[in-house]
Amino acid sequence: MAVIGYARVSTTGQSLDAQLKALADCDKVFQEKESGAKDDRPQLQLMLEFVREGDHVRVTKLDRLARNTRHLLEIAEFLQAKGVSLQILNLGINTKTPTGKLMLTMVGAIATFERELMLERQAEGIALARLRGKYKGRKPTAMLKKKEVVPLLEQGIPKPEIARRVGISLSSVQRIAKSNKE
Structure with missing residues (x-):
């Protein structure tokens, strides 16, 4: 034991x-x-x-x-x-x-019930702050690095490596790659 x-x-x-x-x-x-x-x-x-x-x-x-x-x-x-x-x-x-x-x-x-109540109160607070113009959400930091990501994608560097080099998540690199194709 x-x-x-x-x-x-x-x-x-x-x-x-x-x-x-x-x-x-x-x-x-x-x-x-x-x-x-x-x-x-x-x-x-x-x-x-x-x-x-x-x-x-x-x-x-x-x-x-x-x-x-x-x-x-x-x-x-x-x-x-x-x-x-x-x-x-x-x-x-x-x-x-x-x-x-x-x-x-x-x-x-x-x-679980307490956590769901807390998330509900948080969402209500954010909605009220938005109505007052006090909450704008966080800045889209990953998309600001698009200029660094696109050339690396064009060089054929694997997306996980790009994420590591640029300091953003793999999903952010994938979003940038998708938006660049469109």
């Missing part, structure tokens, strides 16, 4: 230190800097493959593991099928018990 930790922050500017300190007694800790909105996080997938029957997966907070109820329940069911329990430290939840399983489902649903 091993205790396996999982720590995650959303951006490279954030620190994993507090989570790693709370997971210091774990036998192994998987850590990453990836958005929680992504289901296909590399270290999460490695952790899920790594755990064995009798192990315990430990996270400091529910939102470090999953951002919505569906994904949370998928992870919990996967772990349960492998005979692995899930511990959420800040909530005192442990899926080894029937009560822990119930609490995980309820808290996951409430967390």
Whole structure:
């Protein structure tokens, strides 16, 4: 039996230190800097493959593991099928018990509901700010680099390499390439 930790922050500017300190007694800790909105996080997938029957997966907070109820329940069911329990430290939840399983489902649903309410309030705030002329959105920074991207495309340089050189996302390079063809 091993205790396996999982720590995650959303951006490279954030620190994993507090989570790693709370997971210091774990036998192994998987850590990453990836958005929680992504289901296909590399270290999460490695952790899920790594755990064995009798192990315990430990996270400091529910939102470090999953951002919505569906994904949370998928992870919990996967772990349960492998005979692995899930511990959420800040909530005192442990899926080894029937009560822990119930609490995980309820808290996951409430967390999803709260996130959806927050996104709704944010959208309402942005709409009001737009009406007042105070919100214009962020500047289209990638399209400003079109003059750098187009010559590289014409040279036949692969799009991922262009994205790396220019410092924009691959999808931005693809949008620029599409708009240049039109």
